[in-house]
Amino acid sequence: MGVDYYNVLQVDRNASEDDLKKAYRKLAMKWHPDKNPNNKKDAEAKFKQISEAYEVSFFLFHSISVSKSSLFLINLLMLLQVLSDPQKKAVYDQYGEEGLKGNVPPPDAGGATYFSTGDGPTSFRFNPRSADDIFAEFFGFSRPFGGGGGGGTRFSSSMFGDNIFASFGEAGGGGGAMHHGGGARKAAPIENRLPCSLEDLYKGTTKKMKISREIADVSGKTMPVEEILTIDVKPGWKKGTRITFPEKGNEQPGVTPADLVFIIDEKPHPVFTREGNDLIVTQRISLAEALTGYTVNLTTLDGRRLTIPVTNVIHPEYEEVVPKEGMPLQKDQTKRGNLRIKFKIKFPTRLTSEQKTGVKKLLG
Structure with missing residues (x-):
């Protein structure tokens, strides 16, 4: 048989x-x-x-x-x-x-x-x-x-994916993307900004991106399709982090599709700024508060309330450092940077004679 x-x-x-x-x-x-x-x-x-x-x-x-x-x-x-x-x-x-x-x-x-x-x-x-x-x-x-x-x-390892045959021509046709000796020319990467809030980068989030592109069937004919790409933003990712979707660009004969690259961009935050893994916040205080003590009240990026008493004399270059209240570390999310509190002291524009006498007597 x-x-x-x-x-x-x-x-x-x-x-x-x-x-x-x-x-x-x-x-x-x-x-x-x-x-x-x-x-x-x-x-x-x-x-x-x-x-x-x-x-x-x-x-x-x-x-x-x-x-x-x-x-x-x-x-x-x-x-x-x-x-x-x-x-x-x-x-x-x-x-x-x-x-x-x-x-x-x-x-x-x-x-x-x-x-x-x-x-x-x-x-x-x-x-x-x-x-x-x-x-x-x-x-x-x-x-x-x-x-x-x-x-x-x-083949490069990135070619063995779902679209491996998308750019090949018909059997024996010789018009596919792969050529003898050197391989197909690959289109330049397509780069897009991916804006993320500081909260997104602190806690992590999932972004879904809708893309439109041209794909080719085995005969070489192209047609438009829409896809949803899912990006899992990890806690601690920094501005400039790149997420690559191999060969998600348009397909065309003789060319390996371009990689689609999303680049993390950090949106400005009204309270915090970021330096590496540290978070920085600036408090405006009076001269009296700088000299006599001040309590900082903050809401963290994950919604917790922090109360931080500052008992030292606060001068213009002073920083209060709160350990492990900064951003998660990208490579080890069990660790965190620091929270650094800076101060802007509001000095009075003028003092009366009595105030000047009292200050001299106090600081004598």
């Missing part, structure tokens, strides 16, 4: 040409030996089986779906393919068309595979091309993962 190639590709027998291509792409990427270094032997066998299943299923799809008026052209194309393959040509020269159908055993047929069209009992003998040849037909090269031997172009 022949191999169920549709089952190997995980598609049903009514699969379209596009379904077959998509299935092969997905499974070929999964089982390429260079991507399975710890299980290379089994992966190589699976990879060849998948490639063989694709070629057989693709042949069956066209053989079954074409009209009778097109059979001459199909047979001609098949004959050209046979004549371009030395082994198949030798079989054809020796046994004719019957040899290709398997009715006469061709030479070196030990590795050949049988499959049935489903239209009758006739079995055809099929000698597939190498798996790497089929892979190269799709992707422009046969060793995408940097494996030894062919010196093929490497």
Whole structure:
């Protein structure tokens, strides 16, 4: 009984040409030996089986779906393919068309595979091309993962995502984004500011960003789509922190989509400013309060009330430092910077004679 190639590709027998291509792409990427270094032997066998299943299923799809008026052209194309393959040509020269159908055993047929069209009992003998040849037909090269031997172009790790096939052309078309030798040109990153309040950066928050972009299907046609990107802002993030969504730019032939980059920007706060991991607040006090003592009352960025008595004499350069009431540290959110309280002293514009005498007497 022949191999169920549709089952190997995980598609049903009514699969379209596009379904077959998509299935092969997905499974070929999964089982390429260079991507399975710890299980290379089994992966190589699976990879060849998948490639063989694709070629057989693709042949069956066209053989079954074409009209009778097109059979001459199909047979001609098949004959050209046979004549371009030395082994198949030798079989054809020796046994004719019957040899290709398997009715006469061709030479070196030990590795050949049988499959049935489903239209009758006739079995055809099929000698597939190498798996790497089929892979190269799709992707422009046969060793995408940097494996030894062919010196093929490497993929960067960021390319193995949901949109890996978005910029590839049709099989054998040669118009995809990947080129022999140097790889596709990548578009410059698209940068956007992401304004965050100081409270957002103190406590952390989730931002949802709606984007519109052009994506391409396997035929190269583009269409607009909208996506929602989720950004988890972590406590302690600083202005300038970059969040990158790889290849979320527009897709176009011959170009790897641009990365979409959001850059944290800090909104001004009415009470606090930030210096590194420290929070700074400035209090305006009178000269009498500076000399006799002052109590600072503050609401923190997470809503707590702080009461901080200052008993020292406050001079213009004085700072009251409250440990661990600053921003969370980005690398260790169990730790915090300091709260630094600065003061602006309101000096009187004039003193009466009696006030001057009293100050001199007091400070004498």
